[in-house]
Amino acid sequence: MSAAVLLKARVSTTLMIALAAISLGVMAIAAWPARARDVVDVRKLPMRFEWVPCQEQCRGWISATGVITSETPKAFEDFAHGRDLRGATMVLDSSGGSVNDAIALGRMWRGLGLLTTVGATIDSPRSATGTAAVIPDASCESMCVFLLLSGKVRYVPPGARVRVHQIWMGDRANDARAANYTAQDLMIVERDIGRLAKYTFDMGGSGDLLELALSIPPWEALHQLSQAELRRTNIVTTDAVADVLPQRTIESETPVAAGDRKPIQDRFSSSAVSVAVAPSSIKATKTAEAAPPVSGAATPGPAQVQ
Numbered sequence: 001m002s003a004a005v006l007l008k009a010r011v012s013t014t015l016m017i018a019l020a021a022i023s024l025g026v027m028a029i030a031a032w033p034a035r036a037r038d039v040v041d042v043r044k045l046p047m048r049f050e051w052v053p054c055q056e057q058c059r060g061w062i063s064a065t066g067v068i069t070s071e072t073p074k075a076f077e078d079f080a081h082g083r084d085l086r087g088a089t090m091v092l093d094s095s096g097g098s099v100n101d102a103i104a105l106g107r108m109w110r111g112l113g114l115l116t117t118v119g120a121t122i123d124s125p126r127s128a129t130g131t132a133a134v135i136p137d138a139s140c141e142s143m144c145v146f147l148l149l150s151g152k153v154r155y156v157p158p159g160a161r162v163r164v165h166q167i168w169m170g171d172r173a174n175d176a177r178a179a180n181y182t183a184q185d186l187m188i189v190e191r192d193i194g195r196l197a198k199y200t201f202d203m204g205g206s207g208d209l210l211e212l213a214l215s216i217p218p219w220e221a222l223h224q225l226s227q228a229e230l231r232r233t234n235i236v237t238t239d240a241v242a243d244v245l246p247q248r249t250i251e252s253e254t255p256v257a258a259g260d261r262k263p264i265q266d267r268f269s270s271s272a273v274s275v276a277v278a279p280s281s282i283k284a285t286k287t288a289e290a291a292p293p294v295s296g297a298a299t300p301g302p303a304q305v306q
C-alpha cells in the first residue's frame with residue numbers, strides 16, 4: 001500500500017472519530033437542559049396549593065409552596081372551589097412575594113378559620129400512618145410570615161425558618177442603594193406599609209413584628225426570628241403541633257414539624273394594588289414578585305400602579 005493511500009485512510013479515520021465525538025457532544029448538550037429542568041426549586045415558582053389526604057385519625061392538610069404573585073389569590077379561589085376548607089391546616093414553605101396579594105390571601109384564610117404552620121410535605125411510604133408526612137425543613141420568609149399570621153391557630157416548629165425583611169420596590173431590590181426613586185415610589189411603599197400595619201393588627205400580630213421587618217433593608221440578610229421573637233410578635237399561638245396537625249412520624253421517627261435547619265434566603269417587594277378581601281372579589285393585579293438579588297445594579301423602572 002502506497003504512502004498516499006495510507007495517509008488518506010488515516011485522515012478518513014480521524015475525521016470519522018471527530019464527527020462521532022461531535023455528534024455525541026451535541027447529543028449530550030441537547031439532553032442537558034431536559035435534565036436541568038427536572039431540578040427546579042419549587043419555592044421560586046408561583047405558589048401552588050395541594051390537598052394532602054390523611055388516614056382516618058386526621059383530616060389532612062393543604063400544602064402551599066412557592067412565591068405569592070398577582071395570580072395567587074385566584075389560584076387559591078380555584079383550589080378551594082368545591083372543597084370545604086373551613087378549619088383546615090395550611091402548611092407553608094414560601095420565600096414571600098407581593099405585599100397586597102398576600103394581604104388579600106391572608107384575609108381569605110382568616111375568613112375560613114384556617115390553621116397555619118411551616119413545613120414541607122414529603123412522600124413517606126413507610127410512615128406509621130400514611131404515605132405523606134410534614135417535615136420542618138422549610139422556610140417562611142418575607143410576606144409568607146404575614147400569611148402565617150392569618151392562621152386562627154399558629155405553630156412554628158423549632159426546625160423551621162421564619163425570616164422578615166423590609167418592603168421594597170421589586171424592580172430595584174438587586175441594588176437598592178444605587179437605584180433611583182421617585183416621589184410616587186415612596187408613596188407606594190408608605191401606602192403599602194400602612195396596609196400591612198392594619199392587616200397585622202387585624203390578624204392579632206404585634207407592632208414588634210412590623211418593627212423587626214421594617215428595620216432590615218434589602219442589602220442585608222433577612223432576619224430570622226428566634227423562638228422568643230416568634231412569641232413576642234404573636235406569630236406563634238401554640239407550642240403543640242397537635243393543635244394544627246396530627247402527631248405523625250416518618251422513617252427516622254422525626255415528629256411532624258420538628259427537625260434541623262438549613263439556610264435559604266429571599267426577598268419580598270411592594271406594589272400598588274387594591275386589596276381583595278373575599279374570594280368572590282378576586283381581581284388580577286400588577287405586582288412585583290419576590291426573587292433573590294443578583295449581582296449588578298438593577299435598572300430603575302416605572303412604578304407599577306393598578
